[in-house]
Amino acid sequence: MLTKRIIPCLDVKDGRTVKGVRFEGLRDAGDPVALASRYAREGADELVFLDITATNQKRATLVALVRDVARELDIPFTVGGGIGTISDVEALLMNGADKVSINSAALARPELIDELAARFGSQCIVVAADARYHEPGGWQIYTRAGTHNTGLDALQWCQEVADRGAGEILLTSMSNDGTKDGFALDITGAVSRAVSVPVVASGGAGSKQDFTNVFQLAHADAGLAASIFHFGEIGIRELKEHLRQDGIAVRL
Amino acid sequence: MGIAIIDYKGGNVQSVLFALERLGVQATLTADHDVIRRADKVLFPGEGEAASAMRELRTQGLHELLPTLTQPFLGICLGMQLLGxxxxxxxxxxxLGILPFDVVRFPAAPEYKVPHMGWNNLQTLRSPLFEGLSGEDYVYFVHSYYAPVGGYTIAEAAYPEPFSAAVQHENFYAVQFHTEKSGxxxxxxxxxFLKL
Incomplete structure (x- = not known):
């Protein structure tokens, strides 16, 4: 039986993990390879690396990081953050990334999704969508690291990216992100029902029950979180045991 | 001598090279017919789209070479489908027509997204390839097309109906999942496989 996936997300800058990782037993919590290997051993199903480097050397450091991670890691991983061209994607895939996630570049020129899917196959093209709830107006898509409202309806945009050939949608609720009050069940459920590709839910995870809810009530295919894993608030194994007790198929 | 990984621009081969490196095994990425013919073992990974992969294999004459190989051969993901x-x-x-299956697309269904992406367990294992493993063991799949179950099937997975997770004909073994990404x-x- 296909299992629901648990995905820790690591922010990296200049090839180092950032955003306060507090982990005992890691000599260097800033080393993405050490952290990735630890998550893999604990039972993470996949990892996402979000690159927030803003320098000119960005591409070279990201490719080097991907290579180092791929050399060590025996589970799949996705790389995202400021990726905008076919040659960017090619360099990352050829060096061992399993999937590449695009966001602002797809909003700027949606045809990029078709081109990437045709060139590399849908299976490795993830579209990340950042949505925020407005009253009135509903869920709208933001771009440029969540700083700019495109005015696009979130559900319509997700349907469009799936139609254009995205193999997976990484849906982040900016309204829930950082709250630890749980995932955005309404928009996650609406997108998951509307598209035929897998949906990764992100933003708001604070408890094990939040994951149960996003899988059972919103039909997400995977749940992504950062700080609750980095700070050791929830262990991946205990989370998966909880999910299994709730009748959700997980890999243990 | 050694292990040849077939180089036909069939997607991400780096992960397969790294997986072998973790096992302390050196492999050569090559399209050279002599090197492939002389190798002890041949790996045939693949991702992406079948038609362009077949075009590349034909361009390099590999569509004629591969069916004649006699050493243990392992197709991975698209590298399995191409054997049909x-x-x-x-x-x-x-x-390539090495195995008698026809590859079809998963039907779209509300609870069963396409691609079939993630960890699924292997069932009805019947090959030395799976020695030491059981139906409780999970491997990582990413694919939208599949080979139906047949006499050539040596492991099944279900989504929701059973399909071929692994196949074999003589020296040709192949798996639909990513061995190099399955922990x-x-x-x-x-x-x-390396012990075969």
Missing amino acids: RHTEEGGGTDL PVGTRILEN
């Missing part, structure tokens, strides 16, 4: 007769992908494409279980399968 025909695929629905891309409006229909003829494949310790995948590593064990690679080790088992």
Whole structure:
């Protein structure tokens, strides 16, 4: 039986993990390879690396990081953050990334999704969508690291990216992100029902029950979180045991 | 001598090279017919789209070489599908015809997303390739097309209906999942293959 996936997300800058990782037993919590290997051993199903480097050397450091991670890691991983061209994607895939996630570049020129899917196959093209709830107006898509409202309806945009050939949608609720009050069940459920590709839910995870809810009530295919894993608030194994007790198929 | 990984621009081969490196095994990425013919073992990974993969294999004459190989051979993901007769992908494409299956697309269904992406367990294991493993073991799949179950099937997975997770004909073994991305279980399968 296909299992629901648990995905820790690591922010990296200049090839180092950032955003306060507090982990005992890691000599260097800033080393993405050490952290990735630890998550893999604990039972993470996949990892996402979000690159927030803003320098000119960005591409070279990201490719080097991907290579180092791929050399060590025996589970799949996705790389995202400021990726905008076919040659960017090619360099990352050829060096061992399993999937590449695009966001602002797809909003700027949606045809990029078709081109990437045709060139590399849908299976490795993830579209990340950042949505925020407005009253009135509903869920709208933001771009440029969540700083700019495109005015696009979130559900319509997700349907469009799936139609254009995205193999997976990484849906982040900016309204829930950082709250630890749980995932955005309404928009996650609406997108998951509307598209035929897998949906990764992100933003708001604070408890094990939040994951149960996003899988059972919103039909997400995977749940992504950062700080609750980095700070050791929830262990991946205990989370998966909880999910299994709730009748959700997980890999243990 | 050694292990040849077939180089036909069939997607991400780096992960397969790294997986072998973790096992302390050196491999050569090559399209050279002599090197491939002389190798002890041949790996045939693949990702992406079947028609362009077949075009590249034909360009390099590999479509004629591969069926004549006699050493243990392991196809991975698209590298498994290409061993069949025909695929629905891309409006229909003829494949290498080493195994007698036709590749079809998963039907879209509300609870069953396509691609079939993630960890699924292996069932009805019947090959030395899976020595030491059980139906509780999970491997990582990413694919939209599949080979139906047949006499050539040596492991099944279900989504929701059973399909071929692994196939074999004589020296030709192939797996639909990514051994190189399936954690310790995948590593064990690679080790088992290297012992064949």
